[in-house]
Amino acid sequence: MTNKILFTKKHLLGLEDFTREEIKLILDTAKPFKNLFTRSIKKVPTLRGRSVVLLFYEASTRTRTSFELAAKRLSADTINIAVNVSSVKKGESLIDTAKTLESMKSDFIVIRHSYSGSPHILAKNVSSSIINAGDGFHEHPSQGLLDIYTVNEKKGRVAGLKVVIVGDILHSRVARSNLWGLTKLGAKVILCGPPTLIPKDVQKVSPSNIDIEYNLDKAIKDADVVNILRVQFERQMEHLFPSIREYSLLYGMNKERLSRAKNDVLILHPGPMNRGLEITSEVADSLNSVINEQVTNGIAVRMAILYLLSSVKE
């Protein structure tokens, strides 16, 4: 009952729109769902009779699978619609797709799209609950939530932690969702990357909780968590950094750097990894790495998201 009072959101478009209490509620709700995973029967009937459309305009393995599994473990029906990105420009417009889906009366639409704001187009035109599974470089709220869930699970808290996000902040929806979630929960966030990949005025999001540090060695000193973003090769073409090699030298997380960080530092990566570039295998497979647990937690967090959004509709 208390859930319904606290949670009033219909869509999950971005963590920017969520309060600290709402974020905490999602994290708390995910816990019992995670406990289910150790049982032999991992399915509950909570969302029986509901349908979840997975509308993916961009290739995705883990996010799509994770949402699908989350929905199925809640007994919802899932429908996969994979759309080739290239067909966006010549084929059916997103708004027409939205209207088609509207006619099908799906309860949830989980959308991944390469353009920022696409989930908003759906939210404006469709009566279903819209879940943003990553739009352009705007937000990837479920990833932000699962990162924070993982940190909270391992560290027992989020407030007061020093979290470093390394890499291409400019084009990262993961970074933006983490930034909102972490600062709302009271963590200190250090954004680390070359100045060309730090978006303008980003510190204004929460001036007292965000620092910018170009030097990774300085940034990871005393860090409790290091979240490493994937390097996007095409950015080199935009003159944002001179070479992958130099990027890797300056921002690659390797064993030597790890040895200078705190012993219990957590290493996160949203995947898929470019091993040897932004992260070496030694680090990815080290005891500090929680990369695989992120994947497991992702399912629990997404179950919590579906569950809470559906409770609002009743």
Added chain:
Amino acid sequence: MKILIKNGFVVDPSQKLEKKLDLLIENGKIIKLLSKINRSKGAKVIDAKNCVVCPGLIDIHTHLREPGHEEEETIATGTRAAAAGGITTVFCMPNTHPVIDNQTTVEFILLKAKKEGVVNVFPVGSITKGILGEELSEIGELKKAGVVGVTDDGEPVMNSKIMRRALEYSKMFNLPVISHCEDKNLSKDGVINEGLISTLLGLRGIPSQSEDIMVIRDIILSSLAGGKLHITHISTKKSVEYIRRAKKEGVNVTCDTAPHYFVLTENYIKGKKLEHVYDTNAKMKPPLRTQEDVDAIIEGLKDGTIDCIASDHAPHTLEEKSKEFDLAPFGIIGLETLLPLSVTFLYKKNKMSLLKLISKFTTNPSKIFNLKCGCLKEGFVADVTIFNPEEEFLVKKFVSKSCNSPFLGWKLKGKIKYTICNGKIVYST
């Protein structure tokens, strides 16, 4: 046709006139302007009580889309939208298909305007052939055909040498060169102003410097080449500052802005309401800027740095504007909201007098572009706009073929009552 306009408050910046006068129009000309004209045989009488009677407005920046994009606007619909906005003269921009870079296209537009249009249409030719920024258009031929200026609007002339030649060459025709200031390398792929909002929305930014840098470049080129430089749709604080300084130094430069640059900021796109978030009706070039820029634009309008207010009417279909923010085209319509927005946000907010405000659409453009309209003197062509500055109305539909406006649903003051062009009533409520 005879029209007698009675009881109106005449505002004519060309004569510094602000008083209650009656106006008689006959055979397309202004015949009499007197404190009282009782009756004139056979004249249609318009009671302009509580209304302002001013010279028909001149909009120096409109995209009529014809030829080429008649699904967005045509000369017929665009000129009717202009009339509904109290505008009696529009400058149509050359980025049509084909581009207005040749005599034939100019003649086609003028012919169409004569046949199907309801207000005066003055074509603007392109600076370079095909608006490709490479070779000068035949500016002399364009002038002969009837263009009032040249511009590559929509695109900047990135090559400084070509811009220099354009300014030099057009001097002999006394044709203003209208510059769309944007450094394409800096603005590349950008869709909104660069800053916190673009960061939060995950949209690529267009820094204000991409405008500033070209404003200052053109000012510098103008002092090298001479010519008449007119910078269009300025949106930034620095643009205002640079132009203000240039004018003080005696550079032959003039400029205009559009209402959205003194009414809206980038915050609109971040909106509190879901329908405003990523609203493509707030996507235009230059992009909506910050409050600081808005304040500077208003200051520039007040102190005369900014000479004109133009609509930058840029119609696009609903289909095009319903696309993802990155894919939707730039531009909003503005003919029908040009005066009401200016009245509501400048005059009613005590930023400037009506006389000064109206000069931005009449005497100033008339002077810059050597036009024979924009005044209510006896013997001049009867282009007259009658509006009520106090009457509030809801913007609920448009005469324009397109409806891409962020102002739909707004309550504005300054309702247009009558638009008279060449002595004919072309719009009335």
